[in-house]
Amino acid sequence: MIPPAFEYYAPHSVDEAVALLRRFNGEAKVLAGGHSLIPLMKLRLAEPAALIDINRIPNLSFIQEEGTHLRIGATTRTNDLLDSELLRRSYPILPDAAQEIADPLVRNLGTVGGNVCHGDPGNDLPACMLALGAELVTVGPKGSRTLPVSDFYKDTFVTALDPTELLVEVRVPKARARQGSAYQKIEKRVGDFAIAGAAANLLLDASGRVETAGIALTGVGPTAILASAASGALVGQSPDDQHLGHAATLAGTAADPNSDLRGPAEYKRAMASVLTRRALDRALARARGGG
Amino acid sequence: MAVSARPIAPAASLSTRSAPVVRIQVTVNGSPISAEVEPRTLLVHFLREVVGLTGTHIGCDTSHCGACTVHLDGKPVKSCTVLAVQANGRQVRTVEGLEVDGKLSAVQEAFVEAHGLQCGFCTPGMMMTATALLARNPNPTEPEVRDAIRGNLCRCTGYVNIVKAIQLAGKKMQANPTGPGGSP
Numbered sequence: 001m002i003p004p005a006f007e008y009y010a011p012h013s014v015d016e017a018v019a020l021l022r023r024f025n026g027e028a029k030v031l032a033g034g035h036s037l038i039p040l041m042k043l044r045l046a047e048p049a050a051l052i053d054i055n056r057i058p059n060l061s062f063i064q065e066e067g068t069h070l071r072i073g074a075t076t077r078t079n080d081l082l083d084s085e086l087l088r089r090s091y092p093i094l095p096d097a098a099q100e101i102a103d104p105l106v107r108n109l110g111t112v113g114g115n116v117c118h119g120d121p122g123n124d125l126p127a128c129m130l131a132l133g134a135e136l137v138t139v140g141p142k143g144s145r146t147l148p149v150s151d152f153y154k155d156t157f158v159t160a161l162d163p164t165e166l167l168v169e170v171r172v173p174k175a176r177a178r179q180g181s182a183y184q185k186i187e188k189r190v191g192d193f194a195i196a197g198a199a200a201n202l203l204l205d206a207s208g209r210v211e212t213a214g215i216a217l218t219g220v221g222p223t224a225i226l227a228s229a230a231s232g233a234l235v236g237q238s239p240d241d242q243h244l245g246h247a248a249t250l251a252g253t254a255a256d257p258n259s260d261l262r263g264p265a266e267y268k269r270a271m272a273s274v275l276t277r278r279a280l281d282r283a284l285a286r287a288r289g290g291g
Numbered sequence: 292m293a294v295s296a297r298p299i300a301p302a303a304s305l306s307t308r309s310a311p312v313v314r315i316q317v318t319v320n321g322s323p324i325s326a327e328v329e330p331r332t333l334l335v336h337f338l339r340e341v342v343g344l345t346g347t348h349i350g351c352d353t354s355h356c357g358a359c360t361v362h363l364d365g366k367p368v369k370s371c372t373v374l375a376v377q378a379n380g381r382q383v384r385t386v387e388g389l390e391v392d393g394k395l396s397a398v399q400e401a402f403v404e405a406h407g408l409q410c411g412f413c414t415p416g417m418m419m420t421a422t423a424l425l426a427r428n429p430n431p432t433e434p435e436v437r438d439a440i441r442g443n444l445c446r447c448t449g450y451v452n453i454v455k456a457i458q459l460a461g462k463k464m465q466a467n468p469t470g471p472g473g474s475p
């Protein structure tokens with residue numbers, strides 16, 4: 001299968017890329033790792049007039065803490081999340097998810113920006129970014145803007161990103177002492193998209209109660225789902241069996257799955273709940289200084 | 292020496308749109324190859340049809356099987372899901388680049404000795420993934436090998452001998468670190 005014809009541009013700066021996106025006014029697509037876009041183009045599910053390859057723009061691939069945030073550049077590869085000591089230590093939810101994304105070959109090219117922008121409810125990073133309370137920094141013809149990831153996902157493959165905008169980085173609030181995060185996923189076969197996935201992020205106060213919580217789900221609705229009622233029910237509570245169990249039940253209620261080849265809707269809903277509990281347990285152990 | 296290759300013939304397409312060809316230069320197994328390609332030409336087709344290296348296989352064409360695995364700047368990738376233009380100015384290594392001066396690499400020798408193949412269709416991709424793994428981790432455990440080959444499907448062997456072959460190759464490379472095919 002060969003994709004339909006398109007014009008190819010490989011700009012060397014963000015401004016040049018945005019100028020090209022503006023010139024094509026919605027008819028061009030950004031090419032990052034290409035591991036979602038090229039398969040869609042082969043199937044003629046996407047037929048952009050032009051591809052704007054952002055891989056040759058310098059300084060778009062990085063993982064670093066700065067001030068109040070962790071910053072991850074748009075073309076950071078999925079495998080870079082797995083290899084980062086900083087992430088393993090302070091943001092373990094991201095290596096957890098990266099380990100479950102596709103396979104090492106796909107992860108050598110697939111990018112964080114592409115995973116976040118694609119808008120497929122099966123992508124694993126959106127739920128992680130929702131649970132972490134991340135923000136997205138974009139650049140478009142009208143300049144730069146920062147938007148919370150909780151406002152980003154509108155529907156399957158529909159996001160708040162304008163087709164003339166480029167995502168340049170993802171910003172995550174800097175991890176604190178007594179914070180822990182984890183991601184759990186089940187798949188039908190190795191390397192597949194999730195039947196269901198759950199992301200959990202917990203911050204404990206000095207007395208060991210939950211100060212803030214973030215819970216989000218993969219693959220059980222038209223987009224990644226922020227389970228606000230579930231996380232809200234934990235805030236101010238002791239993270240004991242009863243409260244964690246209740247939050248997991250509420251997360252199952254937030255799921256809105258369809259029956260498909262990956263399983264019946266009721267099964268996926270039940271798994272959203274089970275995986276939320278597992279992710280919470282793991283996040284809690286990490287917040288308490290364990291693995 | 293720069294080799295000039297013929298442009299790839301445009302494939303039949305449902306789309307009537309056409310786009311200008313692009314001149315690219317890719318270093319394949321150490322030799323610079325210069326060619327004109329359509330932007331939509333996939334790296335695997337460039338390697339097989341323009342450069343003439345047919346060791347890189349096309350199994351699924353849907354980014355799943357890993358038969359098309361090559362190294363792009365040292366990292367194993369699925370060449371059916373990379374555009375040839377993306378490789379412009381970069382280094383590509385294919386299975387043909389494992390052997391040096393007629394001597395098989397440690398990974399190739401080990402696949403023969405440990406019977407790491409049956410039909411052989413997955414083998415080029417499997418060996419490219421194995422070569423990259425061993426460059427990072429010369430002494431992988433069985434779970435590490437199995438994790439590394441998650442993206443390479445084999446429909447014949449059941450993987451047992453592939454895992455053994457990769458571990459054997461690691462031992463061979465440690466015994467003879469200057470042998471061919473060591474680094475990606």
Ligand SMILES: Cc1cc2nc3c(=O)[nH]c(=O)nc-3n(C[C@H](O)[C@H](O)[C@H](O)COP(=O)(O)OP(=O)(O)OC[C@H]3O[C@@H](n4cnc5c(N)ncnc54)[C@H](O)[C@@H]3O)c2cc1C
Pocket residue numbers: 029030031032033034035036037038039054074075078100101102103106109110111112113114115117118122123124125161165166167168191192193194353354355
């Ligand atoms: C076999 C296989 C299995 C997979 N399994 C999983 C899995 O289990 N979990 C998972 O999460 N993913 C999975 N994926 C998807 C993979 O992780 C993709 O790499 C990822 O979804 C998209 O990242 P990319 O960099 O390849 O983006 P591309 O394919 O290049 O782009 C995807 C979309 O995002 C847009 N885009 C990309 N970057 C930007 C940017 N910076 N600004 C604006 N728009 C942008 C593109 O225009 C395009 O519309 C799988 C892929 C394959 C081939």
Ligand code: FES
Pocket residue numbers: 348349350351352353354355356357358359360369370371372
């Ligand atoms: S042919 Fe490329 S992954 Fe199967």
Ligand code: FES
Pocket residue numbers: 407408409410411412413414444445446447448
């Ligand atoms: S040996 Fe036949 S597919 Fe692997």
